[in-house]
Amino acid sequence: MPTVYDVASVAGVSTATVSRYFRQPEKVAEATREKIRSVVVALGYVPSGSARGLAARQTGVFGLCTWGRHEPDEFALPPLEAGAPVSIARDVAEPRLYPLFADEVLRGAQLECTVRGFALMLGWGEDDPGHAMISEVAGRVDGLVVLPGVVPDEVLEHVARRIPVVVIADPPGAGSPLSHVTVDNVGGMRAMTDHLLAAHGLRDLWFVGLQERRSADGAERFQGFRSALRAAQLPVPDEPQLRGTGFRVDARAMTEEMLRGGSLPEAIVCGSDQIALGVIDVLVRNGVRVPGDIAVTGFDGLDAGRFLRPGLTTVRQPMDALGRVAVELLTDQVSQGRRAPAHRQLPVQVVLRESCGCPPAQAVARAG
Known part of the structure; x- marks a missing residue:
């Protein structure tokens, strides 16, 4: 295998210049860069990351x-067969x-x-x-x-x-x-909950949180939720009314159980967009109008929320x-x-869409 010494010898430059060509090409003259590039291609040279790391005490x-x-339904995707004919479908059920x-x-x-x-x-x-x-x-x-x-x-x-x-x-x-x-989880969820209370006059709000060890964000978001209820002098729950793993399939199961119980709050404040997507999916399939019968909000700012109908009101984190x-x-x-x-x-940003009861952005633009 060619080495950095071979490249330097053929190109007529030092090994340091060859190394600089790969790490900081802007610091090598254009003519020299072209000469080294030609030699690298001709010799088939590939720099060794381990050797470079030993020399520089860094790997780059x-x-x-x-x-x-992964979502459980990801593992159920059918295999893609080479040579299969082109298919036509009205919709696709892939989870990702x-x-x-x-x-x-x-x-x-x-x-x-x-x-x-x-x-x-x-x-x-x-x-x-x-x-x-x-x-x-x-x-x-x-x-x-x-x-x-x-x-x-x-x-x-x-x-x-x-x-x-x-x-x-x-x-x-x-x-x-x-x-x-x-990110500002507490402030973001406090602002979201304040919006539901002040702009929509909602008073019966449930929070969907996480039960996993990966819950620091969820705990902070629940803290923001509780802070808003306390400031509005409403009952403050000690625990989220619903807990899940964060998977859409689990959010669906929780929502189905809630529907079987027969009692719905005025709003479900979800600790993540992924949870909110599962909640809305089950509600809509069971004839529950969002936001007509119940408001739903998320937290993350996933692209899916923009294309969902109704559009998902959420706290967008960068x-x-x-x-x-x-x-x-x-x-x-x-x-x-x-x-x-x-x-x-x-910082985070509250993004208002239809799922909380706000009008579509297009309607707001026309009214303006």
Whole structure:
């Protein structure tokens, strides 16, 4: 296999210039870049990340560890056969026709890595008692972004002794070496609940929360919900009226059970858009009008909510910015050698659509 020394010799440049061509091409003269490019192509040279890491004590790679979970119906997709005839359908039932929270965070991390000249290694999984996945990824990267609930904090704190770690959403405990990026969950859900109370005059509101360990965001959103009810001098529940795993299929089951009970609140405030989509699906299929009979709101800002009918009123969090800011923090820590943990809270935005009882945007525009 050709080496960096072969490329340098044939191109008539130093090995440092060849390395700079791959890592910082803008700092290499155009004529020299073209000469190196031609030699690289002719020799079939591929730079060795491990060798570069040994030389520079850095790999030029960040890692992102995400959830390995899937909606149950994803596993039931029929196989796609090569050579099958073109089919015609009025609708499609595939469960993943839009990006979810983790997908948006990944997209943001990818974009920021592109801007800053880093590669991105992806790892996933939760049922990993030996934490093999995190060890494999952490041993190959300069820094690590981790979604909430994927790896226990004590494992991440051990990893943080060697490389910087940024956790998305879950704030670490006091004195933790972990950095984190989150959003204003409390303020966002407080503003959403205030809107339902003030603009629509609703008084009987239920909250759908999470029962998983990945619940720091959910707990904060429930806190914002309770804060709004307390300020309005309404009864404040100690626990969410409904709890689920966050899967759409589970939200459907909870909603069906609620319908069998025969008692509906005036509004269901969901801890995530994914839950809200499942709730609305069951309500509409059972003849319950949204928002005519019951209002439903979400939290995230998934694209699916824009195309749902009725459109989903939600709290939009900057999911892609979570990934971008996490990579920004890693870059600062790696380049400046700072290991002190950093913390950022990003703002959110309440987006009003029809599911809460607000008129369609088009109607508002015409009235204006």
